Amino acid sequence: MKKISLALLFVGATSFLMADGAALYKKCAGCHGAKGEKKALGKSAVIGGLDKAKLIEDLKGYKAGTLNLHGMGGLMKGQVASFSDADIEAVSDYISKLK
Ligand code: HEC
Numbered sequence: 001m002k003k004i005s006l007a008l009l010f011v012g013a014t015s016f017l018m019a020d021g022a023a024l025y026k027k028c029a030g031c032h033g034a035k036g037e038k039k040a041l042g043k044s045a046v047i048g049g050l051d052k053a054k055l056i057e058d059l060k061g062y063k064a065g066t067l068n069l070h071g072m073g074g075l076m077k078g079q080v081a082s083f084s085d086a087d088i089e090a091v092s093d094y095i096s097k098l099k
Contacts, residue, residue, distance in 0.1 A: 021094025024087055028079065028095075036098045043070040048098035055092035059083070 031040035036048025047055065061067030062076040063083065080088065 021090040021092075024083070024091040025094050028091070036095050041072065041075075043072050045069075047095055050096060052092050052096035055095055056088055059088045059092060060085075063088070 028036075032038055032044070032047055036050075037046055039046060058067060058069075059076075059080050062073055063080045065073070065077050067073050067076075083091070
């Protein structure tokens with residue numbers, strides 16, 4: 001009995017951590033602003049409300065190390081290096097809905 005409820009708790013906690021765009025975005029807000037309204041370090045575009053497909057493409061590009069829009073792609077690579085495809089999708093969905 002005890003084992004089962006512990007297992008359920010664990011599954012619940014993992015899915016929460018894995019695909020919660022709002023939680024993932026906390027890490028980004030320091031530079032991009034709570035609503036994605038800032039030009040990060042005075043360099044990036046304002047990302048809040050951008051098209052989700054573009055955000056996914058950009059983040060995958062940064063992760064792969066192939067995107068460098070404003071000379072600071074390497075910094076963004078570090079930000080998303082540990083993100084799974086599901087994380088990228090979830091955070092992009094969250095950002096696309098920011099206003
Ligand atoms: C330390 C500050 C910092 C943090 C934290 C940060 N970024 Fe960035 N971000 C930047 C900078 C600087 C750029 C410009 C990179 C370049 O030269 O291409 C950028 C670019 C971007 C772009 C492309 C915008 C454009 O100009 O078209 C997206 C999308 C983005 N960041 C999303 C995120 C997400 C999502 C996170 C959190 C996982 C995040 N960033 C965390 C600084 C940051």
